Amino acid sequence: xxxxxxxxxxxxxxxxxVVYQEGLDCYPQExxxxxxxxxxxYEAYIGMPSHYPHWSYGKAYERRKTFYRYNLQGLPYxxxxxxxxxxxxxMRDNTLLLQIFTVAxxxxxxDFFKNNxxxxxxxxxxxxxxxFKNHADRIRGYIxxxxxxYQRVERILDAAHAIRFQxxxxxxxxxxxxxxxxxxxxxxxxxxxxREGPLDDKKELPFPDLSKVPLEPTECLLGFxxxxxxxxxxxxxxxxxxxxETEYFIPQIETKIMNEGWASYWHYKILNQxxxxxxxxxxxxxxxxxxxxxxxxxxxxxxMGFKIFLDLEEKHGKQKIFEVRKLDRDQSFIRRYLTxxxxxxxxxxxxxxxxxxxxxxxxxxxxxWKEIRDTIANDAGMxxxxxxxxxxxxxxxxxxxxxxxxxxxxxxxxxxxETLKYLVTLWGGKVKLKTVMNTLNKTIICDGDKKVxxxxxxx
Numbered sequence: 001x002x003x004x005x006x007x008x009x010x011x012x013x014x015x016x017x018v019v020y021q022e023g024l025d026c027y028p029q030e031x032x033x034x035x036x037x038x039x040x041x042y043e044a045y046i047g048m049p050s051h052y053p054h055w056s057y058g059k060a061y062e063r064r065k066t067f068y069r070y071n072l073q074g075l076p077y078x079x080x081x082x083x084x085x086x087x088x089x090x091m092r093d094n095t096l097l098l099q100i101f102t103v104a105x106x107x108x109x110x111d112f113f114k115n116n117x118x119x120x121x122x123x124x125x126x127x128x129x130x131x132f133k134n135h136a137d138r139i140r141g142y143i144x145x146x147x148x149x150y151q152r153v154e155r156i157l158d159a160a161h162a163i164r165f166q167x168x169x170x171x172x173x174x175x176x177x178x179x180x181x182x183x184x185x186x187x188x189x190x191x192x193x194x195r196e197g198p199l200d201d202k203k204e205l206p207f208p209d210l211s212k213v214p215l216e217p218t219e220c221l222l223g224f225x226x227x228x229x230x231x232x233x234x235x236x237x238x239x240x241x242x243x244x245e246t247e248y249f250i251p252q253i254e255t256k257i258m259n260e261g262w263a264s265y266w267h268y269k270i271l272n273q274x275x276x277x278x279x280x281x282x283x284x285x286x287x288x289x290x291x292x293x294x295x296x297x298x299x300x301x302x303x304m305g306f307k308i309f310l311d312l313e314e315k316h317g318k319q320k321i322f323e324v325r326k327l328d329r330d331q332s333f334i335r336r337y338l339t340x341x342x343x344x345x346x347x348x349x350x351x352x353x354x355x356x357x358x359x360x361x362x363x364x365x366x367x368x369w370k371e372i373r374d375t376i377a378n379d380a381g382m383x384x385x386x387x388x389x390x391x392x393x394x395x396x397x398x399x400x401x402x403x404x405x406x407x408x409x410x411x412x413x414x415x416x417x418e419t420l421k422y423l424v425t426l427w428g429g430k431v432k433l434k435t436v437m438n439t440l441n442k443t444i445i446c447d448g449d450k451k452v453x454x455x456x457x458x459x
Contacts, residue, residue, distance in 0.1 A: 003096040005033075011100045011274075015107065018270045023322065024111040027125065028085040031103070033092050039079070040064050042089055046249070047079045048132045049087075052139035052241070054157050078102040082113040082252070084125040097276075097283040104270040108263030115326050116258070118251035121172030128248065135241045142234050155425065156235050160242040162422035165385045166221040167246055171254075181215045217389040217403070222246075224390045225426050239426075254329045254381035261305010262325055264292055265313075268306070294346060299376065307346060308337050330380035334373060343369040350375055378407070386411055388433070399430035406436040413437070420446035 012031070019026065034042070044061035045051045067073035077098055081087040088106040090099055113119050124131070139157075142148045168175075176184065185208045193203050218224055222243045226236045252259065271284050292303045312321050324333065343364035350362040350372045362368035377383075387405040394401060400423070404411055416433065423431045424446050433444045443455045 001092060003099060007096065008099055008103075012103055014274055015100070015104050015270055018273050019107045019111075019266075022266075022269065023318075024107060024266065025115055026086065026107055026110040027083075027114050029107065029110055030085050030087050031106075032087065032089050034089045035092055036068070037065075039076070039089060039091055040068065042079050043076070047081050047089075049129060050133040050136050052136040052157075053143070054161070055154065056161065078106055080106050080109040080113075081129075082119060082123055082125055082248075083128045084114075086110040086113065086125075087129075095283065097280045098287060100274070100276075100280070101267055101271060101284060101287055105263045105267040107270070108266035109259060111266070112255070112259050112262045112325060116251070116255060117326060118171050118254055118329055122251045123248055132245070135245065139238060139241065142238065145234075148234060153238065156238045157242070159422040159425045160222060160239050162419050163221050163426075164242050164246045165382070166219065166388050167223065167243060167250075168220045169250070169382050169387075171247075171250060178215065182210050185210065185215065213393045214390055217391050219387060219389050221388065221390060221402075221423070228393070229426055230428050231426070250382065253384075254331075257299070257301040257305045257308075257330045257380065258325070258328060258333050259305070260301040261307075261309050264288075264302045264306040265309040265321075297351075304338075304346065305333075307342055308333065311339070311342055312337055331377045331383060334377040334380060338373045338376065340364070340366070340369045343372055348372050348376075391434075397430060399432055400427050402431065402433040404433060404435035410437055411435055416444060417446070417452045420444060420452065421450045424448060424450055 008031075016029075040061055042048075043064055044057045051057070064073065077091060077094060079089045086106075086109075088102075088109075090102055094102065113123075113125065119125070139153060142153050143150045189205065189208050193205055213228060214224060220243075222239055225231070226239045226243070229236075231239070268288055271288075276284060292300070292306045294300055294303055309321050309324075312324060324337070328336070346364075348364045348369070349360055350368070351358050351360050353359075362371045364372055386409070387407075389403050389405065391401045391403050393399070402423075416435070420431050420433060428448075430445065430447045432446075435442055435444065437454075440456060444452065445455065446452045
């Protein structure tokens with residue numbers, strides 16, 4: 001190491017002084033210096049010090065390790081955990097400047113975790129480390145149980161992981177009980193069938209079926225299977241663990257561009273106030289430009305978020321960026337604040353694959369920038385994942401009917417077919433998925449033997 005722990009502590013103190021002068025509001029911050037092997041492990045295990053075992057994490061570790069050895073992929077300078085106290089891992093091999101740089105960046109993430117509404121509503125930072133440890137202990141307990149064992153646990157985890165992001169998307173939403181749902185359905189029915197005036201015709205609507213399962217369409221597939229699936233208690237417990245852990249990460253998915261942009265904005269502001277020696281300042285500028293450089297054919301969240309926050313501060317002042325940091329998520333952030341000028345400055349364009357070629361569809365001109373902005377916003381956060389709802393259970397054959405809410409983006413057919421097989425594992429019977437392909441209504445059916453067929457007619 002080209003630095004000592006005492007030097008890092010000194011720089012951390014100086015950075016914290018700027019952090020509080022600037023008005024950032026952080027959890028207590030803890031740092032751990034780790035080797036690149038440790039960083040690979042933390043990356044593979046999604047950063048948690050304790051996590052349940054699954055083969056996919058080992059696969060992710062070996063893949064990252066191989067790519068790193070052959071210089072095909074670098075490692076992050078740091079990882080930050082949304083917890084109270086906030087935990088951050090710093091790579092031991094970082095230069096002194098990189099450690100200063102990443103410490104400042106970490107405080108940006110820390111402030112975002114503590115203050116953004118999605119994190120405040122959707123996560124419990126004070127007990128998350130213990131919660132993940134409890135999850136790991138429970139799953140290891142099922143693996144050690146001679147009546148269950150690793151293979152049966154893995155079968156459930158494989159299936160649950162395949163649909164883990166088909167969960168509720170509204171963070172902090174109160175879930176209605178079955179009685180409350182029935183009352184709402186009946187209230188709505190009577191409202192629609194009541195005459196508003198003596199001359200109005202009475203609307204004739206069929207009385208709602210209150211025995212239907214589910215009573216109303218639900219986007220939480222995992223939760224529905226826990227509630228209505230024919231699963232053993234230990235299987236439902238594993239499913240609930242996957243739901244809990246997925247919900248913890250949804251605020252991070254929903255704010256990737258904002259969160260990285262906020263941290264990049266603050267490492268830039270803080271390091272410019274530290275009075276770095278010339279040789280460190282030159283390295284800082286070089287590292288900063290590496291982090292926020294544009295990427296060809298992809299969005300760099302550090303770059304886009306940094307540019308938008310910088311633009312907001314220049315136009316509306318510092319108070320505005322704190323307000324945006326608290327209230328927005330990526331979709332609203334992009335729709336409101338990605339301007340025509342920024343689209344032009346970042347040379348944004350939109351392309352699509354046609355056959356074996358990629359064709360540019362829109363450029364950031366007077367007409368095209370809104371199309372580009374809306375496409376980026378629609379794909380941001382949970383908008384990246386298709387929205388699929390459980391519509392009903394067919395009592396005739398106990399088949400599960402799903403609906404893909406088509407928004408112009410088709411399902412990837414191979415993934416859809418394989419995912420339905422996992423759903424059959426969890427449901428224990430036939431699963432049907434309505435969708436749109438090539439502008440036609442289709443129903444993809446996976447039967448109990450996991451044979452997949454596609455029907456053109458709706459069932």
